[in-house]
Structure formats: structure tokens, C-alpha cells
Amino acid sequence: MARLTIDSGEITADQYLEEVPPENWRELMQVRRSFLRTHLPYDCRELLRFVEEAEEMYVPLGFESVEDMVRRGLELEPEQVAWAVEGLKRLKPNEPIPYLRAQELGKREIGIEGGKPGPGRGHKTVRNTRRLRGDGSVERTLARLDRDGHDELAAKVRSGEMSANAAAELLGWRKKLTSLELIQKLWAKLDKDERKAHLDWTLNQCATCGRKGTWAGGVPDGTWCDACCEDGARSGVD
Numbered sequence: 398m399a400r401l402t403i404d405s406g407e408i409t410a411d412q413y414l415e416e417v418p419p420e421n422w423r424e425l426m427q428v429r430r431s432f433l434r435t436h437l438p439y440d441c442r443e444l445l446r447f448v449e450e451a452e453e454m455y456v457p458l459g460f461e462s463v464e465d466m467v468r469r470g471l472e473l474e475p476e477q478v479a480w481a482v483e484g485l486k487r488l489k490p491n492e493p494i495p496y497l498r499a500q501e502l503g504k505r506e507i508g509i510e511g512g513k514p515g516p517g518r519g520h521k522t523v524r525n526t527r528r529l530r531g532d533g534s535v536e537r538t539l540a541r542l543d544r545d546g547h548d549e550l551a552a553k554v555r556s557g558e559m560s561a562n563a564a565a566e567l568l569g570w571r572k573k574l575t576s577l578e579l580i581q582k583l584w585a586k587l588d589k590d591e592r593k594a595h596l597d598w599t600l601n602q603c604a605t606c607g608r609k610g611t612w613a614g615g616v617p618d619g620t621w622c623d624a625c626c627e628d629g630a631r632s633g634v635d
Contacts (some may be wrong), residue, residue: 406433408421408424408425409428410425410428410429410431410432410443412425413444413450413537413541413570414450414571415451415541415570415571416570417566417574419457422454422457422458426458426466426470426471429443429447429471430471432472432473433447434472436497437495437496438495438497439493439495440493440495440496441481441485441494441495441496441499442485442490442493444478444482444485444496444499445482445485445486446537447471448463448467448478449475449537450467450484451463451467451470452470453571453626454466454584455470456578456582456585457578462585464488465498467561469600477496477500479503480500480501480504480507481496481498481499481500481610482497482502482503482508483502483503483504483507484498484500484502484503484504484505485497485499485502485503486503486506487502487506488502491562501630511590515629534588535554535561537571538554538561538562538564538565538577538630539551539554539555539561542554542564547568550564550567551564556567563631604615
């Protein structure tokens with residue numbers, strides 16, 4: 398595996414995301430980029446997990462989407478990656494599989510013209526990168542719970558008593574998002590109109606007490622709470 402040595406230790410491309418502190422995720426992305434440059438031509442199996450984990454990484458690293466992280470962070474073409482990921486999901490290979498071969502299988506699955514779909518295939522016509530979204534995080538967490546002997550937690554996840562994400566957070570494998578980090582993550586998924594509506598709403602809340610008021614203008618900095626909470630000098634306070 399490709400490696401990058403940093404002050405906090407050595408990061409390798411095959412490490413699970415929850416094993417790497419968030420402040421080192423950018424280094425992890427860089428190591429994975431180097432790894433993919435070397436390995437993709439003859440074995441692209443790790444690409445599936447890298448894309449799944451990019452779902453958690455792209456916002457903290459400042460990317461607009463998983464596709465943006467694939468394009469600018471891993472320096473790969475998102476559509477080609479989407480085809481390869483689809484092929485890997487279908488084949489679930491135990492042996493090395495070249496990147497181009499995985500793309501070919503993915504095109505058949507999606508139904509891309511020229512992909513030579515097999516029996517029962519070829520009815521899907523969507524050609525976009527929405528398939529980059531990972532769907533194996535629960536399975537990965539369960540596999541690690543089983544491997545590390547956390548049988549009770551694994552049983553709770555399988556029964557639905559606890560989510561896989563909650564189990565990972567409990568064990569310190571995954572950082573629990575703060576309220577602010579959650580808002581920031583969701584913000585990236587809003588469209589233009591939704592972002593404008595949220596900003597309009599925000600400018601009518603007191604930055605200190607959170608109560609609704611009428612903000613005369615500018616950016617709330619918490620200093621006008623005295624007016625809205627103590628003497629009601631600003632109008633529209635509930």
C-alpha cells in the first residue's frame with residue numbers, strides 16, 4: 398500500500414476511515430490518490446470502499462460532493478468511477494480486476510449503449526454519477542465489530558436496536574458530528590433556493606439566545622441579544 402509519513406504516525410491507503418483522525422483525512426486522501434494511480438490498471442477493488450468512505454469525507458475536506466472529491470481529490474473521472482463501482486458491486490471479485498474491466502461490467506449493469514448488456518440487463522438508462530454514493534458502511538462496521546469481538550454491539554446492530562453509526566461512535570471509530578458540523582454537511586446538499594431561504598431564516602434569529610426577532614441588517618454577532626431579550630428594543634420578538 399502507498400504510505401505517507403506525518404507527525405502523528407504513518408497513514409496507509411488501506412486503513413479504514415474510522416481508524417484515522419479527521420484532522421488527517423486529507424493526508425489519507427492523498428495516500429489513496431497515489432495508491433490508485435499505481436494499482437488501478439490491474440486491480441481496482443479498493444475503489445469501492447474509497448468511494449463509500451468519501452461520503453463521510455467530502456464535507457470536512459471542503460468538497461461540494463462525492464463526485465467533486467473524486468474529480469479534484471482523487472483525480473479521477475467521476476462517471477468512469479461510477480461505472481467501475483457498479484461493476485465491483487455486481488461482481489464482488491476475490492481476485493484482482495483491472496479498472497477498465499470493472500467499468501465494462503458497470504456499463505452493462507447500468508445499460509450504457511455499447512456496454513453489451515447480458516440477459517436481463519440493459520433496461521436501465523440513467524447515465525449519471527449518483528451511483529457513487531456508498532451503501533456498504535453498515536456491512537463494513539458489522540465486519541469490524543465481529544472481527545474485534547464486539548458481539549453484543551454487533552447483535553444490537555443486526556436487530557435494529559442500535560445503528561451501525563452509533564456503534565462506531567460509541568467505540569470511537571467514527572466522530573460524532575456536532576450540530577454545527579451536521580448543518581454544514583447538509584448545507585452542501587441544498588440547492589440555491591434552499592440556501593437562500595435558510596440564510597433569510599438565519600438573519601431573523603438572535604445569534605445568542607436563538608429567539609426569533611427582526612434583525613435590522615448586517616450579520617448577527619450575538620451582541621443584539623441585550624436588545625431583544627432584555628428591553629425588546631427590536632420589534633418582532635416572540
